Amino acid sequence: MTTLVTGNAGFIGFHVAKRLLERGDSVVGFDVVNDYYDPTIKEARLAILEETAARTGSAYTFLRANLADLAAVNEAFAEHRPERVIHLAAQAGVRYSLENPHAYVESNLVAFTNILEACRHHKVEHLTYASTSSVYGANTKMPFSEHEGVDHPLQFYAATKKANELMAHSYSHLYRLATTGLRFFTVYGPWGRPDMALFLFTKKTLAGEPIPVFNHGHHTRDFTYIDDIVEGVIRASDAIAQPNPEWNSDYPDPATSNAPYRLYNIGNNNPVKLSAYIEAIEDALGKKAIKDLLPLQPGDVPDTYADSSELEKAVGYKPATPVKxxxxxxxxxxxxxxxV
Structure with a gap:
């Protein structure tokens, strides 16, 4: 089995590629290694993937290239002939999308189009790709279900990820390309991104600097541990999407289709207040944080809460790692x- 993992120098992509190598799969990594955050941590992740391949004897190739470069994408697929693709590369970050929306067009729309076209022409058996809980936007019915519509994104990042789901469906319908989209809920854990709350709060608390606590710490997040995410991603990739024989065009279900198309939430199904999350950080550090209480940021969703029952039914797995x-x-x- 050869799997192309995009964004394998990134947080989630690194962990997924490592797990695939450890189970003996051949992995082709594809990442531009940009400087959205400090590339030092990305290079360290890449070094570990090389070490893992050497230790396990699994085949591993890393391609340092831009997914928005159609020629580079086509060359990768033509040379390595992946049977499956796990697409985790993206321009992430809710707040950054307010500052630089064009980065999201290139990384989340142009790049995804190139992936879809390459999967289509090279007969990839299954494309699994990252979506986000941010697509739920203005929805307030909890827990969030894949069977509800998500037509009111609150920032451009969420809009691009919703677009990915629609783009995938069109290719599933037109070309019978099996696609599975995974809506991640606030992923955290070792090797996490330096721009995310856990990393920032840890760094600032250790330095004795105040941490920015938006919405005065009252909003909740369905924090999901990285190992749980990886297990869900790989199981979803192994469970190739199939058409839903009960899908009804009079009452269209957004999560399935008469095409080989699926959407799943991957969340801990246990929302935690930001204030409690900070307490867990303080307990682990043995040091109190200095809190700078601030209002809710533009584009932020007050609460997230995943209904993960469809993922559990499909692949027999439910995230469960406690936040502490x-x-x-x-x-x-x-x-x-x-x-330190």
């Missing part, structure tokens, strides 16, 4: 990686 355990694991990694 996951945060402690991150703090251990952070202290080791940065020697």
């Amino acid at each position: 355990e996951g945060v402690a694991n991150f703090i251990d990694w952070y202290r080791n990686f940065y020697r």
Whole structure:
């Protein structure tokens, strides 16, 4: 089995590629390694993937290229002939999309079009791709279900990821390309992104600097540990999307189709207040944070809460790592990686 993993220098892509190598799959990594955040951590992740391939004897190739470059994408597919694709590369970040929307057009729309075209022409058996809980936008019915419409995004990042789901469906319908979209809910854990709350709060608390606590810490997030995400991603990739024989065009279900198309939430199904998340960080660090209480940021969703029952039914897995355990694991990694 050869799997192309895009964004394999990134947080989730690194962990997915590592797990695939450890189970003996051949992995082709594809990442531009940009400087949206400090590339040092990305290079460290890449070094570990090389070490993992050497240790396990699994075949691993890394392509340092831009997914928005159609020629580079076509060359990768022609040379390596992946049977499956796990597309995790994207321009992430809710707040950054307010500052630089054009980066999201290139990374989330142009690049995804190139992936879809390459999967179509090279007869890939299954495309699994990252979506986000942010697509739920203005929805307030909890827990969020894939069977509800998501037509009111609150920022451009969410709009591009919703577009990815629509684009995937069109290719599933037109070309019978099996696609599965995974809506991630606030992923955290070792090797996490430096621009995310857990990383920032840890760094600032250790330095004795105040942490920005938006919405005065009252909003909730369905924090999902990285190992749970990886298990869900790989199981979803192994379960090739099939048409839903009960799909009814008079009452169209957004999560399925008469084409080989699926959408799943991957969340812990256990929302936690931001204030409690900060307490878990403080407990793991053995140090109190200095809190700068601020209003809700433009584009932020007040609460997220995943209904993960469809994922559990489809692949027999449900995320369950407690926040205290996951945060402690991150703090251990952070202290080791940065020697603090």
